[in-house]
Amino acid sequence: MSAPLHNPPLLAVRDLCVEFATRKGPVTAVRAVNLQVAKGETLGIVGESGSGKSVTSYAVMRILDRAGRIVSGGIEFGGMQLHSADEAMMSDLRGREISMIFQNPRAALNPIRQVGKQIEDVLIRHAQATHDQAKQKAIEALEKVRIRDAAKRYHAYPFELSGGMCQRVVIAIALACRPQLLIADEPTTGLDVTTQKAVMELVRELTRSEGMSTLLITHDLGLAGEYCDRIVVMEKGEVIEQQDTAGLFTAPAHPYTRRLIRSTPHSAATVRDLLPEDLRTPDLRTPLPPAAAVSAEPLLEVRDLVKVFESPPSLIQRLRGKSDAGYRAVDGISFSIARGESVGLVGESGCGKSTTSAMVMRLLDATSGSIRFKGQELTAVSAAAFASTPQRRELQMVFQDPHESLNPRATAAQSIADPLRRLEGMTDGAAIRNRVEELATQVGLPPDLLDRLPHQLSGGQKARVGIARAISTRPELLILDEPTAALDVSVQAVVLNLLADLKAAFGMSYLFVSHDLEVVRLLCDRVIVMRAGSIVEAGPTAQVLSNPQAEYTRELLSAIPRPAHLPGHAGRQAPAVIAGAA
Amino acid sequence: MGSLGLILARVLQAVPTLFGIVVVTFLLTRALPGDPAAYFAGAAATPESIAEIRAQLGTDQPLPLQFVRYLKDLGSGNLGQSVSTGQPVASELLRRLPASLELTLTALLISVSVAIPLGVLAAVRQDTWIDQLCRFVVTAGVSLPTFFTGLLLVYVFYFLLGWAPAPLGRLDMLHITPPPVTGFLVIDSLIAREWSTAWSALKQLLLPSITLALFTLAPIARMTRASMLQALASEYLRTARAAGLSSSRVLMVYAFRNALLPVVTTLGMVFSFTLGANVLVEKVFAWPGIGSFAIEALVVSDYAAVQGFVLSMAVLFVLLNLVIDTLYTLIDPRVRIDG
Numbered sequence: 007m008s009a010p011l012h013n014p015p016l017l018a019v020r021d022l023c024v025e026f027a028t029r030k031g032p033v034t035a036v037r038a039v040n041l042q043v044a045k046g047e048t049l050g051i052v053g054e055s056g057s058g059k060s061v062t063s064y065a066v067m068r069i070l071d072r073a074g075r076i077v078s079g080g081i082e083f084g085g086m087q088l089h090s091a092d093e094a095m096m097s098d099l100r101g102r103e104i105s106m107i108f109q110n111p112r113a114a115l116n117p118i119r120q121v122g123k124q125i126e127d128v129l130i131r132h133a134q135a136t137h138d139q140a141k142q143k144a145i146e147a148l149e150k151v152r153i154r155d156a157a158k159r160y161h162a163y164p165f166e167l168s169g170g171m172c173q174r175v176v177i178a179i180a181l182a183c184r185p186q187l188l189i190a191d192e193p194t195t196g197l198d199v200t201t202q203k204a205v206m207e208l209v210r211e212l213t214r215s216e217g218m219s220t221l222l223i224t225h226d227l228g229l230a231g232e233y234c235d236r237i238v239v240m241e242k243g244e245v246i247e248q249q250d251t252a253g254l255f256t257a258p259a260h261p262y263t264r265r266l267i268r269s270t271p272h273s274a275a276t277v278r279d280l281l282p283e284d285l286r287t288p289d290l291r292t293p294l295p296p297a298a299a300v301s302a303e304p305l306l307e308v309r310d311l312v313k314v315f316e317s318p319p320s321l322i323q324r325l326r327g328k329s330d331a332g333y334r335a336v337d338g339i340s341f342s343i344a345r346g347e348s349v350g351l352v353g354e355s356g357c358g359k360s361t362t363s364a365m366v367m368r369l370l371d372a373t374s375g376s377i378r379f380k381g382q383e384l385t386a387v388s389a390a391a392f393a394s395t396p397q398r399r400e401l402q403m404v405f406q407d408p409h410e411s412l413n414p415r416a417t418a419a420q421s422i423a424d425p426l427r428r429l430e431g432m433t434d435g436a437a438i439r440n441r442v443e444e445l446a447t448q449v450g451l452p453p454d455l456l457d458r459l460p461h462q463l464s465g466g467q468k469a470r471v472g473i474a475r476a477i478s479t480r481p482e483l484l485i486l487d488e489p490t491a492a493l494d495v496s497v498q499a500v501v502l503n504l505l506a507d508l509k510a511a512f513g514m515s516y517l518f519v520s521h522d523l524e525v526v527r528l529l530c531d532r533v534i535v536m537r538a539g540s541i542v543e544a545g546p547t548a549q550v551l552s553n554p555q556a557e558y559t560r561e562l563l564s565a566i567p568r569p570a571h572l573p574g575h576a577g578r579q580a581p582a583v584i585a586g587a588a
Numbered sequence: 589m590g591s592l593g594l595i596l597a598r599v600l601q602a603v604p605t606l607f608g609i610v611v612v613t614f615l616l617t618r619a620l621p622g623d624p625a626a627y628f629a630g631a632a633a634t635p636e637s638i639a640e641i642r643a644q645l646g647t648d649q650p651l652p653l654q655f656v657r658y659l660k661d662l663g664s665g666n667l668g669q670s671v672s673t674g675q676p677v678a679s680e681l682l683r684r685l686p687a688s689l690e691l692t693l694t695a696l697l698i699s700v701s702v703a704i705p706l707g708v709l710a711a712v713r714q715d716t717w718i719d720q721l722c723r724f725v726v727t728a729g730v731s732l733p734t735f736f737t738g739l740l741l742v743y744v745f746y747f748l749l750g751w752a753p754a755p756l757g758r759l760d761m762l763h764i765t766p767p768p769v770t771g772f773l774v775i776d777s778l779i780a781r782e783w784s785t786a787w788s789a790l791k792q793l794l795l796p797s798i799t800l801a802l803f804t805l806a807p808i809a810r811m812t813r814a815s816m817l818q819a820l821a822s823e824y825l826r827t828a829r830a831a832g833l834s835s836s837r838v839l840m841v842y843a844f845r846n847a848l849l850p851v852v853t854t855l856g857m858v859f860s861f862t863l864g865a866n867v868l869v870e871k872v873f874a875w876p877g878i879g880s881f882a883i884e885a886l887v888v889s890d891y892a893a894v895q896g897f898v899l900s901m902a903v904l905f906v907l908l909n910l911v912i913d914t915l916y917t918l919i920d921p922r923v924r925i926d927g
Contacts, residue, residue: 069829071821072714093835101832108830113823116842118920127841128831163921179831 014085015042016219017066017187022079022089024058024065035061037243038079043187048213048220050230050251052266053240054494055465059223062240063189065089066221067106068096084186102132105180107209109192111173115164121175122148122160125182132183147178151208169355170201174208181212188213189221194229198354198521203565206233225494227270231255231569239263255569269499271524272568277506280499280528304342304378305515306366306483311339311375313361335361337539338375343483348509348516350526350547352562353536362536363485363519367403368392379483399429402481406488408468412460418471419456422446425478445474448511450504466497470504477508484509485517490525502529523562527551535559598913602906606899610662613898614655617891623647624889628671645671647891658895667899668892672885677896681878685900686771687758688870688877692863694793695800696855703805704851707812708844711820722809729806738799738872745795753791755873763788796873800866804858811854815847822846848919856912860905 024036036058043049051059064070066081068088081088083104088096100106108114116124125144129135135143141160148156151174164172173193180188190209194202210233213220224230230237231251238248239260247260258264265282316332336358343349353359364370366377368389377384379397387395402425405411412421422442426432432441443453451470460468469489476484486505490498506529509516520526526533527547534544535556543556554560625642626633642648646657661668667677710722745752753760758773766773766780774793777785819825820843828842867879878897885893917923 067830069826097829097832097834099832100830106827106830108823108827110823114827116824116828116846117922118846119841127828127833127837131831131833131837165922176827179827 013044016045016047016084017041017043017221018080018082019062019066020080020082022062022065022081023077024061024070025075025077027073027075034077035074035243036065039240039243039245041238041245041248043219043221045186045219046214046217047236048210048222048234050222050224050234050237051240052224052227052230052237054225054266054496056242057240058243059240060191061243063106063191063221063223067100067104067189068093069100069106098132101128101180101185102183103185104187104189105183105185106189106191107173107176107180107193109195111176111193111197112164112167112169114176115172117164120161120163121167122162124175125179128179128182134183143182147182148175150181150212151175151178153178168201169197170205173197173201173205177205177209177212181216181218184216185218187219187221189223191223192225193222195225199523199565200354200561202229202567206567209233226567227266227495228272228567228569232567239266251569265496269495271495271498271522271528272566277499277502277528281503303345305345305347305380306343306517307376307378308342308362308366309340309376309378311336311362311365311377312373313358313365313370314373334539336365336372339536339539339541341534341541341544343515343517345482346509346513346515347532348518348530350530350533351517351519351536352521352523352526352533354521354562356538357536358539359519359536360487363403363487363517366517367401367485368398369403393428399425399479400482401485402476402479402483403485403487404469404472404476404489407492408465408472408489409460409492411472412468414460417457417459418446418451418463418467421460421471422456422474422478425475429479441478442474445478446470448477448508449474450500464497465493466500469493469497469501473501473504473508477512477514480512481514483515483517485519487519488521489518491520491522498525505529523551523566535562595910595914598910599906602909606902606906609902610659610895610899611655613895614658617889617894618651618654620886620889622889624671624891627888645891662899667896670885670890670893670896672888672890672893677892680881680893681896681900682771684876684878684881686768687875688863688866688879690758690772690774690793691796691800691869691875691877692859692866694797695804695862695866696859698797699801699805699808699858700855702801703809704812706805707809707851708816708839708847710809710813711816712839714817719813722813726806726810729802729804729809732802733868734799734803734866735868735872737802738796738869741795741799742872752795753788755795757874757876758792759785759789760792796869796875799869799872800862804862807854807858808851812847812851815850816843819843819847845919849916852912852915852919856908859908863901863904 019039019041022036022039023034025032025034039058039062041049041051041062051062053059061070061074064074065076066083066088068091070076076089079089083099086095086099088099091099115121122141122144125147126135126140129140129143129147130137145156145160148159153159153171153174159167159171164175167175188209193209194205197205206229209220212218222230222234231254234251236248236250237254239246239254239262241262247254247258247263249257249259254263255267258267261282268282269280271280312334313336314332314334339358339362341349351359351362361370365372368377368384368387371389372385375385379401382397384392384397392398416424419439419442422445423438426438426441432438442456446453446456449470451467451474455463455467460471463471473489489505490501493501502525505516508514516529518526518530523533530547532545533547533550535542535550535558537558543550543554543559550559551563554563623638623642625638625645625647629638629641639648646654649657658668665678667681669675670677670680673680706718706722706725710719713719742752742755746754759765763782763785766777766782766785769776769779773789774786777783777789822843824846825838825842828838833842866877867883869875870877870880878900882894882897884890885897913923
């Protein structure tokens with residue numbers, strides 16, 4: 007799909023180097039990057055955090071922040087030299103010829119300006135509309151991105167719209183002036199899979215109908231594989247491989263690309279398959295031990311669990327003695343987890359999965375229903391008092407964000423020792439230290455890192471600290487709340503393997519909360535699909551994922567980007583393939 | 589709930605606060621050392637005459653009774669009699685409050701019109717000379733006490749240069765106070781078309797308000813700079829830049845309006861503390877304001893005057909917070925939803 011010579015590419019980046027000035031001197035973020043985007047082509051830039059993929063796109067837009075600077079190399083766009091263009095010319099091009107959409111759409115919109123006005127700003131700036139017609143054109147732009155009731159939504163503020171809607175508005179702003187190139191920087195990270203699908207298809211449809219070129223920047227190889235003609239793989243500021251999509255998946259040239267493809271859960275049959283051969287630590291090289299026998303006796307039994315969030319009544323409501331019915335976040339769900347079993351709880355944001363896990367964890371009080379753990383009723387004790395009950399030791403949790411969930415002023419050792427002191431009542435400093443080192447070894451954290459503070463650790467290391475802290479009291483049930491959502495795929499691969507090994511070694515049960523069906527497939531025996539506070543489907547993982555009964559489960563499964571070229575997959579007939587793999 | 593309902597709710601919420609203030613000031617003034625009766629009876633007083641004055645003041649009654657009487661008076665709008673001046677407290681306050689307000693508002697006007705552009709420029713041109721200037725002004729503003737800057741200004745502009753009039757109150761002897769409309773001399777004389785009076789009042793006002801402005805400039809400039817820097821680093825600003833919006837639009841509509849929220853909060857705080865704390869400036873410039881009145885009343889345990897002062901301040905703060913809240917709802921649509 008490479009452009010013929012007589013047809014020059016729309017965008018050509020040549021030997022681009024970008025440096026950032028830091029306190030420790032200049033740091034090179036992008037090193038000698040070459041890439042081209044042809045007219046009408048969709049190019050993906052794939053890489054993990056710190057690969058320089060976003061910086062490359064900011065350099066093209068010339069919106070690097072103050073510390074960043076193009077050191078050398080050229081950026082040519084439609085015959086114009088962007089690397090040396092002055093600010094006046096760039097500001098003319100931005101939004102009219104090259105547009106950009108961003109990660110975290112809600113933050114990307116001005117929080118205190120009506121979304122319609124924000125579209126108008128662009129239209130008026132680039133003389134696409136006069137003040138008189140601006141409103142009409144802005145509404146048309148909103149209609150084009152399929153926002154229902156566009157005339158009404160024109161007056162909405164970003165906080166009144168869902169994440170997906172906000173991303174549509176950002177797309178409307180970007181496409182308002184029909185640019186030739188659209189740069190999409192992680193446009194669907196943080197959105198639900200079904201929303202991701204809707205947004206990506208919208209982008210594809212609009213750019214195709216206008217003959218636009220697209221530069222899709224993503225960490226998700228699956229997403230790039232499904233939507234891009236060609237893919238550039240970046241690592242540590244360098245382009246290490248570029249190929250058309252089919253070629254990249256069938257014959258990846260660079261070992262890093264192979265490793266990336268391998269770590270993407272879509273293709274793997276077991277968690278072990280996620281790991282590259284050379285990265286497997288000695289104890290990980292062994293095949294997974296056979297799953298501990300799942301006993302019939304349930305460890306956890308949840309029955310008719312309900313959580314209603316009531317908004318505090320307003321003054322007028324209080325005067326009239328009325329109150330709202332409240333929002334039923336969890337609406338009467340029942341399930342059980344057997345000893346040694348791991349159960350996946352999946353669903354999209356707002357479905358009640360996190361509320362459920364917080365109630366089981368006894369961080370939240372249930373409105374009604376029962377939670378029995380080892381035959382004992384847990385709801386009898388209030389969430390506030392639960393920390394002093396003996397069951398607290400046996401129920402532990404690994405949180406979503408490995409960084410935010412660690413005390414920034416405590417070292418790794420102190421974080422891991424905390425439950426030992428509070429729940430195990432250990433007081434002897436030497437004994438605690440020994441136990442902490444033992445735990446660190448179990449989770450694969452080098453003991454010499456134990457005295458570091460969270461900001462001195464990498465994402466994967468922080469995840470290990472969080473896991474070590476959770477298993478320090480030898481819990482019987484571990485609740486994992488999206489433990490790998492914030493990690494790069496290669497790190498996710500390692501952490502998932504660690505979790506599988508720990509479960510086998512200690513016979514723990516897992517409640518694995520996730521939005522990622524592929525990860526659940528690799529780690530869980532059974533899966534529960536939730537939507538709007540209720541369970542829509544539950545059953546053995548292989549069965550639910552290969553032969554989903556509920557319409558919603560099917561919708562979730564089909565929304566997962568699944569490139570036709572991934573090894574072991576035949577493209578869209580995904581559920582059947584999963585059956586084969588699982 | 590509409591905006592009007594929101595404002596009404598805020599006013600209602602202020603009622604318990606005001607009652608609390610009434611109780612606390614009443615108790616605090618009673619807890620002050622010193623007996624006002626003994627003070628007014630003079631050095632040569634007999635126990636009988638002190639008791640007589642005490643009966644006059646009502647301070648011989650038990651506290652709950654005194655309090656009930658005070659509440660009754662308040663209900664009928666009577667703030668009591670100031671013992672030291674012999675005037676009703678209400679009229680005393682009404683006469684002096686406009687003087688303080690005129691001074692404070694002018695000072696704030698000056699400091700806002702300097703501090704906000706300074707803060708914005710310092711953020712936009714970070715680490716340039718203008719940022720250094722901002723840093724210098726902020727440091728100087730907080731570290732120089734107002735009585736010092738006041739005296740310095742008087743020394744330079746009155747004594748050395750002779751540009752400013754003598755620091756003796758709101759209006760010099762040569763002019764007659766215009767009929768009160770707003771209580772602000774400059775505006776009142778403009779309404780009365782007394783141009784020379786207005787000019788004279790303005791000249792009197794200038795030095796004290798600049799003194800106060802220098803002091804209040806610091807927090808406003810610092811907050812403007814900080815919140816502007818935050819807005820400039822935000823993701824929505826990146827979107828605006830990526831859409832090619834002109835830099836003036838990016839700065840004013842996208843960055844500045846968002847940066848205004850914390851600035852408005854700071855403004856409210858600065859206004860409240862200057863209103864009560866400009867006693868020193870009032871003393872230096874012989875300004876007949878409410879601050880110096882309160883200090884004098886406090887020294888002689890003039891209960892009614894102190895209570896009246898604190899109460900009127902409390903009412904002012906409530907009004908001020910109402911204004912700030914209203915400004916907030918105007919700037920930030922998110923506030924309108926839950927209030």
